[in-house]
Amino acid sequence: MPEGGAVTPVVLVTPRLHLRPLSAADAPVLAAYRADPAVAAFQGWTLPYTPQHAHALIAEMAGKQLGDAGWVQYGVSLPGGALVGDVALRTHGAQAEFGVTLAPSAHGRGYATEAGAAVIAHAFGTLGLHRLHASIDPRNVPVARLLVRLGFRHEGTLVEAYEHRGAWTDDALYGLLRREWASPD
Numbered sequence: 001m002p003e004g005g006a007v008t009p010v011v012l013v014t015p016r017l018h019l020r021p022l023s024a025a026d027a028p029v030l031a032a033y034r035a036d037p038a039v040a041a042f043q044g045w046t047l048p049y050t051p052q053h054a055h056a057l058i059a060e061m062a063g064k065q066l067g068d069a070g071w072v073q074y075g076v077s078l079p080g081g082a083l084v085g086d087v088a089l090r091t092h093g094a095q096a097e098f099g100v101t102l103a104p105s106a107h108g109r110g111y112a113t114e115a116g117a118a119v120i121a122h123a124f125g126t127l128g129l130h131r132l133h134a135s136i137d138p139r140n141v142p143v144a145r146l147l148v149r150l151g152f153r154h155e156g157t158l159v160e161a162y163e164h165r166g167a168w169t170d171d172a173l174y175g176l177l178r179r180e181w182a183s184p185d
């Protein structure tokens with residue numbers, strides 16, 4: 001451990017993106033895309049999503065690394081530093097729930113696929129997790145397509161399993177095992 005006990009944060013680098021801890025400078029962009037009704041439609045955060053919510057999330061994530069217990073959000077940025085979205089793992093034991101959100105301007109370029117593949121490789125290859133899973137509203141077609149592209153299997157759908165902004169909502173469950181990731185065919 002470096003002097004003073006500070007842990008050097010893990011940064012995942014892909015051909016087009018950096019996945020790195022969120023910083024205070026990210027708050028305006030984070031708040032803007034999380035406040036977008038289209039981006040928030042199937043997400044659990046409170047609306048309206050304000051800059052104060054963004055600052056609170058960034059403060060909560062300070063010092064956390066992907067793989068630490070509970071939800072850890074990492075920023076997805078272009079190499080110059082501009083935030084385009086965030087990825088998350090909620091690690092519990094040898095398993096973790098995966099999530100990703102991109103700003104609308106970053107949709108349709110393969111960024112979520114690229115970032116997701118890097119998180120999966122980190123989770124299985126570096127952290128040695130056994131299983132990744134995701135839980136989505138089945139009406140969220142782009143994320144369903146993304147999960148399948150990343151190798152996740154649709155394992156079933158719980159019918160009207162939770163209340164989301166006043167409406168009973170289905171919960172589609174996806175899973176991916178380390179051995180399936182290591183030997184995809």
Ligand SMILES: CC(C)(COP(=O)(O)OP(=O)(O)OC[C@H]1O[C@@H](n2cnc3c(N)ncnc32)[C@H](O)[C@@H]1OP(=O)(O)O)[C@@H](O)C(=O)NCCC(=O)NCCS
Nearest residue numbers: 039042099100101102107108109110111112113142143146
């Ligand atoms: C989920 C979400 C991140 C997916 O974004 P996305 O843009 O569909 O996914 P990608 O970034 O992987 O881009 C894939 C698309 O880019 C296209 N694309 C363009 N250039 C590409 C490239 N160089 N490489 C790969 N794909 C490329 C692909 O063809 C694909 O388009 P298609 O879906 O029409 O076939 C986005 O819809 C989102 O942020 N939604 C709101 C938040 C949310 O609900 N998150 C889910 C919580 S788990």
